[in-house]
Amino acid sequence: MVDIVAIHGINMHRSQRAVMQESWLAATVKGLANIRSPLAATLSLECAFYGHEYNDGKAGGEPEYAAIDLEPGLEEELLIHFGIALEQNSGGSRQQDTKFYLPGAVQRALVAIQRSDLFDGRDSRAIAFVKQVNRYLTDRDFRKLVHLEVSAAMEHAPRVVIGHSLGSVIAYEWLRENKPANPPALITLGSPLGLEPVRRRLDPSYGPLGLPGRVRSWTNIAAGHDAVAMVKELGPLYSGEIRDLPCDNPRKSSHSALTYLENVRTARVLEVELA
Secondary structure (H helix, E strand, O other): OOOEEEEOOOOOOOOOHHHHHHHHHHHHHHHHHHOOOHHHHOOOEEEEOOHHHHOOOOOOOOOOOOHHHOOOOHHHHHHHHHHHHHHHHOOOOOOHHHHHHOOOHHHHHHHHHHOOOHHHHOHHHHHHHHHHHHHHHHOHHHHHHHHHHHHHHHOOOOOEEEEEOHHHHHHHHHHHHOOOOOOOEEEEEOOOOOOHHHHOOOOHHHOOOOOOOOOOEEEEEEEOOOOOOOOOOOOOOOOOOOEEEEEOOOHHHOOOHHHHHHOHHHHHHHHHHOO
């Protein structure tokens, strides 16, 4: 048994399981130590690491993409959503309900990303993000590989599952499909689960979207400047039982998993769920 199973998001295809294990555990312990939690001395964490699966030469593994590489549909829709969120964060007033009818919407989104700290302001990283999300949601064989990795990690019977970014989508889908004997608490960080293009492509085989059947609780934490989590509250979309919490990450690392793990919001929730 472990305290936490952690599921990462995108752009981990050049990382390693050991690197994730060390950095995620250290960041989580740091957050707990900041609130003087005794859990900081004993915390155990198991990583569901699947980033290497993108290194097979298919979409999602090459970081040097350009706008011409974007596929119509989910990839363009996600990029436009991020552009809207970045413009709103910078004081713009662009409305979501007209986004797909604006001329040059993709180009406008890329300009907003270039001017921001999201994805380090690089088009190629933003496009790699949407390609990795797209591949998980549309490539059933790849999705199966990812879920097998999560299943292996879940054999450690965690008390808490943490999903960051795309990892929150993976955690949600795995928990809908499976019934762990010891229901964990779910914590989602910087989640894109609120984005309509993502919700529309979740596996419909398990009925209407809602609280996964075998979880003790679901807490969603979203930073104000995190454009990936542009929809900050998941409760109205999934279940009134979700606890939606805002947090204040630095703008430059607003979407960083390590920043979220160190945040006092995450530490406080963990202290309660692991008590």
